Amino acid sequence: LMYLWVKANADFKKKVIDLPANDSLRIIASSFVKPSDMEEHYDFAAADEKTFKKLSNNYRIILPLATESPALKVNLYNRNAYTTKALEELSAIKEQIITLNLSKMPVKDAELKTIAQFINLRHLNLNFTDITGEGLKQLAPLKYLQSISLAGSKVSYNNLQQLAAIPSLKQVAVWNTGLKDTEIAQLGKAHKGIQFITGFKDDGKPIKLNPPQLKYNSFVIRNSLSADSLSLRHPIRDVNIYYTIDGSDPDSLSPLFKKGIAFTKNATIKFKAYKTGWISSDIVTADLFKSAYKADSIAVLSTIATAYHNKITTLINGQLGGTDVNSDRWLGLQGNMDIELFFNKPVVLSSVTFHSMAVPLFGKRPPEVIEIWGGVNKSQMQLLGTVKPQITPGENRVSFLMAIDCKLKSKNISYLKAKTKATGIFLLDEIFFN
Known part of the structure; x- marks a missing residue:
């Protein structure tokens, strides 16, 4: 939306209604300014709460469309974690799904038959999936479908003709599909009730560069x-x-x-x-x-969450997990935690830092308190430092990375023990020693 607005000279005074009806900026902006009295009302019952919670997980996010609305929107993430079962399991809420986002998932034509069971579906995103378009005819039973995004897929001109069997359809995104301009024009003439979105045309104005790309952040x-x-x-x-x-x-x-x-x-x-x-x-x-020092060995004396049962040495291998919560570089410690760290040669430490990810909505949060104990051996430990991690107000509904720094009384250390008081899952990918 911002890209199109800037391309249109970023006019603060121009109204959405003043734009041509087929203008991409108007089409996208209209979804944000629709009057509240035009909100759709649904006559189907809400999904069972237990079923709703059971189906929601890290890679399949299910949310209500609005407060007290029975309608649901579903987003699937992580191409590597996707299976056909992830889609099939949604049949338990097939009447409530009105928006389904499968962008960049390895969805194939055969799976469109499963999607066709979501009888109240309004919006379907199949951008950059593995569909060829041969199975689009299977979507004919979706009598409420209003938009379908097929950008970056291998659909052809003949495949798109099948969409005529869905009279409710109003919008189809087909940019980066390999379709010729003449074919898209013919589709527009043949199906006047459908807006075919084709992307952007070079108008000679400067284009904004993509951001630099980093493998890890x-x-x-x-x-x-x-x-x-x-x-x-x-x-x-x-x-x-x-x-x-x-x-x-x-x-x-x-x-x-x-x-x-x-x-x-x-x-x-x-x-x-x-x-x-x-x-x-x-x-x-x-x-x-x-991290000036590296622990020579580590032991975890606490419960490791099943979904994050990776090697405990991931905490001292110098490799960070990034923002992918499903990365095998994350270790999930459940409840109260004891971690023992050993240095073959004594080191003088002034701080220990825990690199963590918090996902409060799913019970993954830092512990209430972290205590650092240490000494030349287990029998000569003393409390070196304490920290109470804080989550910034407003961050309680998103996932974010945290560096939890605990300042220590500077001391020669060969043995270190971190103890926590916690109720959820503490996600860690590395511990820094300075």
Whole structure:
């Protein structure tokens, strides 16, 4: 929506109703400004609450369309975790689903038969799925279907003719499908009640660059981290990437990111791409975490959550899990926790930092208290530090990364023990020692 508005010269005074009826900006903006008295009312019953909760998980998010509405919207995530069963299980709420988002999932034509059972479906997103279009005829029973997105799929002109069997259909997204402009024009003439969205046309105006791409957004520094280790790239050739580490936003006068640069301390790096004749990109960031020491061994004396039962050495291997909650780099500790850490040679520590992910909506949150005990051995421990992690107000409904830092009384340490008081699942991917 913002892209189209900027492309249209970012006119603050222009009204949505003043745009042409087939204008992409008007079509998308209209969904945000629809009057409340035009909200659809549904005559089907709400889904059973137990069924609703059982079907919701980390990769299949099911939410009500609105407060007290029986209608549900379903989003599936993580292509690698997707199975046909994930779709088939939704038959338990087939009457309540009105919006289904399967974008970038490996959905095949055969699975459209399952989708056709969601009899009240209004909006279906199949962008960049593996469908060929041969099975679109199976969607004919969806008498309420209003929009279907097929961008990035292998649908053909003949496949799309099958959609005529759905009289309620008003909008079809077909950009990046390989369809010719002449074919899309013919479809528009043959099916005047359907708006075929074809994407953007080059009008000669400067185009905004994509942001620089990072494989991971957080890294561990032992001694130093080279520029190559960040694996920073850009899909467009001859782009210059500038960066800052002082918290300010980069511009074309900031340092140029290039080989030979090394980072040695905690920092948040901001990157921005520039190219002559283009609009500069949005900013992307990478967090760097210094860990001067590495524990030689580790033991976890607490319950590990079944879904996150990965190797405990993931906490001291210098590899972060990123934002993918299903990554095998995350360890989930359930309830009160005891972690023992051993150093073959004594080290002088002044802080211990726990890198964590919080997903409060699903009971994954930091513990109430973390205590750090340590000494030259188990029998000579003393309390070195305590921290009470806090979740910032307003972050209680989203997932986010946290670095929980516990300051210590500086002391020679060979043995360290972290103890917590907790009720949920504490997700950890690394512990830093400085």
